[in-house]
Amino acid sequence: MSTQEQIKEIKQSFRQMMDGSIAQSMRDKGVNYHLNWGATLPRLKEKADEIGKDYDLAIALWKENVRECKILATMIMPAEQMLPEVVDIWMEQTDSLEIAEQAAFNLYQHLPFAADKAFLWLASPDDIPQICGYHILTRLFMNKQEPNERGINEFIDQALVALQSPSVPVRKAAMQALIRFSELGLMYQRLAHSAISSIGLDFI
Structure with missing residues (x-):
């Protein structure tokens, strides 16, 4: 066929x-x-x-x-066959939160370069790539994937900006990722608590 x-x-x-x-x-x-x-x-x-x-x-x-x-x-x-440039095209063509969430859950979290794409998208000026990036990191943290020192700093910096975004879905996605980040261990918990306290928030 x-x-x-x-x-x-x-x-x-x-x-x-x-x-x-x-x-x-x-x-x-x-x-x-x-x-x-x-x-x-x-x-x-x-x-x-x-x-x-x-x-x-x-x-x-x-x-x-x-x-x-x-x-x-x-x-x-198949995640192992998907090229980074195809992922970029799909992201450009994603104009609904539902599709972004489904792509992160079903596919992007399994890509060998998942974390790289997620961090790239966190810095996007647009809501949908940011939300997709946080969803990917949430899944990676849930699977006990720990970021390196640079990744930790970058994640916390971006998440603090996102938590002050006018967009509710962006704030929710960032908070969810921070919660999962804090569950990676005591050090992560302290870093997350200290970061969100610095902007007058606490875990929901």
Whole structure:
């Protein structure tokens, strides 16, 4: 079956997963995709498991301006095959928080260069790359990956700026990452507490 035929079959499968109330709820929150079937994440995960990892299909699915295609692309892309420049293109084309979160969770946290991309995105002037960066670091910290000294300083500096951002999602993502950072050990806990105290905050 050609990639285009696969995409056609996948899109038809979305009709069975359709959930109008989820799609409507997203529209009400201002999340607008060209096409949105409102398929739930567990249903999409089942589809991804059925397909298996497939680089070419992931690339083709991502190009479709359809919510479910983009999420599925993040689920079936083999992390070890994804190049940094492709990640950059995907990030440039990510214009919703949901896609950023799904990409971080399903794919970006597993990339061999995950931390490098995350730190790069923390310094972005735009909310979506920043949030994606914090989500990646949250997952890495949860997996007990400790940053080096330079990484620690950079993370804390960026997180303190983010915690004072006018954007609620940016603040929440930074706080979540700081909480996970503090769980890496006593030294990290002290550093995190000292940092957030310096701007008059405390862990939620």
